[in-house]
């Protein structure tokens with residue numbers, strides 16, 4: 137599933153190519169891919185509007201339009217935004233297609249169909265979109281140990297579960313939660329509110345490091361993630377615990393384990409991450 141680094145990689149690529157482009161028209165092939173408004177209004181309202189900037193908030197890519205509106209993309213489980221030239225072979229699971237004014241097209245390709253597109257003209261009044269309800273951005277300077285400690289204080293949920301809660305910290309999913317907890321040497325089942333100041337400090341650093349490292353590698357491709365040109369990321373080679381259960385821990389040589397926590401597969405080293 138695309139998490140912050142995969143969305144950031146996409147946003148950085150699109151930022152070089154999309155600002156200034158006008159969206160001539162849009163075809164929606166699967167109505168439910170449109171999160172807001174309905175598919176018909178989406179297609180008619182996006183017509184002829186120009187992209188000014190490309191940003192990210194959590195796992196959302198935000199295309200700010202010149203007239204003040206915002207087109208948001210959430211990639212769900214398997215969604216990729218692909219920039220293609222005319223005549224390039226069709227992708228397999230195209231759910232929506234944007235025709236741009238330079239003749240190229242942007243395709244939302246999504247086999248599992250959990251991706252969503254939103255078009256909002258007035259974020260404050262029209263509709264309260266999900267990206268306005270997210271927690272702290274882990275790459276912002278406001279993401280300090282004190283901020284993280286404040287957000288975890290009093291929470292009884294397992295720390296792994298708390299990290300996946302987008303209202304606490306935005307953008308972390310299953311892969312980077314497991315990787316960050318391993319680096320910070322914190323057991324995923326620890327109750328979030330019981331972490332010491334030192335542990336929270338280690339966790340904050342670990343989160344920043346795993347996310348920045350993954351962005352450098354252009355994301356992690358586990359099954360389906362691709363960048364805007366359809367290429368895979370490279371971070372899967374850096375993973376320390378994710379999907380390494382049964383293999384030796386790189387730090388202590390013990391066996392990496394997998395448990396299910398909050399219905400999510402969770403990977404950790406019982407030797408390095410004690411309860």
Ligand SMILES: [Zn+2]
Nearest residue numbers: 385388405408
């Ligand atoms: Zn270990």
